Amino acid sequence: MRPMMILDKVSIKGLALSVALGLALTALPDGVRTASAFTPKRIKILVGFPPAGGHDLEARVIARHLPKYLRSKPSIIVQNMPGAGGKIMGAYIYNRSKPDGTTTAIFGSSQLQENILGAGVEYDVSNMPIVWAVRSVRVGIVRDFLKAKTAKDLTTIDPSKIAVAGRSKTDSSCVTGSMALTLLGIKNFKKVCAYAGTAVIRGAVERGEASLFEASDPHFLGSGAFVELYKKGKVIQVWQSGQVTDDGKIVRAKTVNKDTPTFQEAYRSVHGKDPSGPLWEAFRMVYNDVHSTLTRTLVLPPNTPGEIVTTMRESIESMYNDPAFVRDWEKVFGQPFADARVPAQEAEKVKTELMKPAPWQDTFKKFVGM
Amino acid sequence: MKLAKKTSAQPALALGGLLVVATLGCAQSNTASMETKAPAVASSSRAKVMVSPSPVPYQRKVKVSISGSGFAPNQELELLIPIGGVLSDISSIVKPTPKTDAKGTFSTVWILDNEIRGKLMEPTGYTLEIASPDGETLATVPFVLQKVASKKP
Numbered sequence: 001m002r003p004m005m006i007l008d009k010v011s012i013k014g015l016a017l018s019v020a021l022g023l024a025l026t027a028l029p030d031g032v033r034t035a036s037a038f039t040p041k042r043i044k045i046l047v048g049f050p051p052a053g054g055h056d057l058e059a060r061v062i063a064r065h066l067p068k069y070l071r072s073k074p075s076i077i078v079q080n081m082p083g084a085g086g087k088i089m090g091a092y093i094y095n096r097s098k099p100d101g102t103t104t105a106i107f108g109s110s111q112l113q114e115n116i117l118g119a120g121v122e123y124d125v126s127n128m129p130i131v132w133a134v135r136s137v138r139v140g141i142v143r144d145f146l147k148a149k150t151a152k153d154l155t156t157i158d159p160s161k162i163a164v165a166g167r168s169k170t171d172s173s174c175v176t177g178s179m180a181l182t183l184l185g186i187k188n189f190k191k192v193c194a195y196a197g198t199a200v201i202r203g204a205v206e207r208g209e210a211s212l213f214e215a216s217d218p219h220f221l222g223s224g225a226f227v228e229l230y231k232k233g234k235v236i237q238v239w240q241s242g243q244v245t246d247d248g249k250i251v252r253a254k255t256v257n258k259d260t261p262t263f264q265e266a267y268r269s270v271h272g273k274d275p276s277g278p279l280w281e282a283f284r285m286v287y288n289d290v291h292s293t294l295t296r297t298l299v300l301p302p303n304t305p306g307e308i309v310t311t312m313r314e315s316i317e318s319m320y321n322d323p324a325f326v327r328d329w330e331k332v333f334g335q336p337f338a339d340a341r342v343p344a345q346e347a348e349k350v351k352t353e354l355m356k357p358a359p360w361q362d363t364f365k366k367f368v369g370m
Numbered sequence: 371m372k373l374a375k376k377t378s379a380q381p382a383l384a385l386g387g388l389l390v391v392a393t394l395g396c397a398q399s400n401t402a403s404m405e406t407k408a409p410a411v412a413s414s415s416r417a418k419v420m421v422s423p424s425p426v427p428y429q430r431k432v433k434v435s436i437s438g439s440g441f442a443p444n445q446e447l448e449l450l451i452p453i454g455g456v457l458s459d460i461s462s463i464v465k466p467t468p469k470t471d472a473k474g475t476f477s478t479v480w481i482l483d484n485e486i487r488g489k490l491m492e493p494t495g496y497t498l499e500i501a502s503p504d505g506e507t508l509a510t511v512p513f514v515l516q517k518v519a520s521k522k523p
Contacts, residue, residue: 042505050463051453052488060490063456077450079459
């Protein structure tokens with residue numbers, strides 16, 4: 001067909017409009033090119049904690065960059081809804097938010113853990129699609145006055161001097177710290193599990209009220225809560241969760257001091273063999289999957305239509321390739337974004353596996369006393 | 371055929387997106403004059419809002435009273451202000467939760483702490499927006515954070 005024949009069939013006005021629209025489309029970021037009926041004017045991101053914590057900062061980075069990757073360029077509004085360790089916000093999005101994509105929420109690993117434990121929560125993460133996830137590495141730290149530089153040293157000291165810190169008896173630090181000590185054969189340690197947040201725990205550790213805390217790698221980077229205490233030698237890293245490789249091995253993470261052993265290595269140094277058994281299975285699932293792979297997720301309410309879930313995931317994937325977003329995220333969290341990001345589909349798979357009834361969950365519940 | 375259909379739908383949607391951006395671009399303004407004297411009062415055609423003290427001292431744990439009148443009775447309200455460069459609904463962190471009474475008035479208190487500790491807010495002028503739960507702006511008021519002069523010995 002000759003070009004003139006095409007021109008014969010369209011009006012000049014129509015052609016001009018097509019060219020203008022074509023140019024407009026080319027100017028949009030990649031993520032906006034998929035056709036979608038999802039065109040909200042505004043989207044809320046709910047956060048179950050006060051401003052300036054990890055969940056809040058995550059929400060704000062997303063809010064600063066995501067609008068340009070959604071066709072309708074919505075205003076993204078962050079709403080802090082603190083209370084009961086995120087349970088109030090969790091119940092709100094699960095039971096009261098419309099499943100139309102205009103309300104999302106940041107869920108942390110402790111909220112997922114409490115769901116597994118059935119710890120008085122009014123939400124079920126199994127039914128809440130994940131559209132964003134970041135991982136972190138857990139790091140077990142102890143105070144210098146314990147005179148324990150390794151897990152093996154910890155087994156030789158008076159256990160009553162060990163005080164595990166946390167926000168509640170079902171939070172990440174209290175649970176995984178206690179499990180780790182139990183796996184190492186340490187009994188009769190103390191638990192102080194009623195602090196309001198990481199900043200308060202940091203103060204308690206500094207004062208010596210608490211002597212063991214399960215931190216995460218961002219706490220040792222940039223302006224993280226434990227940077228100063230670590231630099232001064234007041235806290236010592238005794239183990240880390242490490243990273244799970246594609247073939248299922250647990251290796252030391254590069255975002256943590258390379259001399260800090262994985263918990264598996266620490267266990268081996270104490271018992272002379274690899275960890276095994278029901279408690280280890282439960283610990284591995286909680287320590288490496290719940291609290292590492294799914295450290296923070298962005299979720300949608302149950303029954304959100306698949307098209308909205310897909311649009312959100314595609315838009316977020318496009319945002320991942322935006323250098324301005326990556327720079328902003330890395331400035332806030334002080335670590336390479338590439339090491340932290342978890343594709344939504346992978347996060348969804350891990351979540352589904354974790355929520356499926358399994359024997360490790362019974363062991364876990366029994367350990368926590370639920 | 372499916373691909374062709376999807377492609378033909380793109381230009382119209384893209385144009386719609388651009389129009390929304392232009393509209394939002396005109397509507398957004400987050401700064402207020404630093405010359406505001408206490409208390410800050412602003413209004414829409416009927417609704418009036420007051421922030422006290424004004425300017426608000428830029429210090430941790432400062433208590434700010436936000437009150438208003440002339441709203442619809444028994445209405446839930448959103449209080450929107452930029453925090454960390456992001457428009458934020460503070461209605462769940464102020465006490466009590468902002469809701470008008472039978473006369474259309476409300477009063478609540480915001481204690482700023484982490485917003486200042488975490489440097490998410492600076493000593494500058496902001497606009498506090500009062501909106502309905504579906505996002506309709508009902509009133510705005512200047513919200514000025516002012517650095518507290520350091521005490522000299």
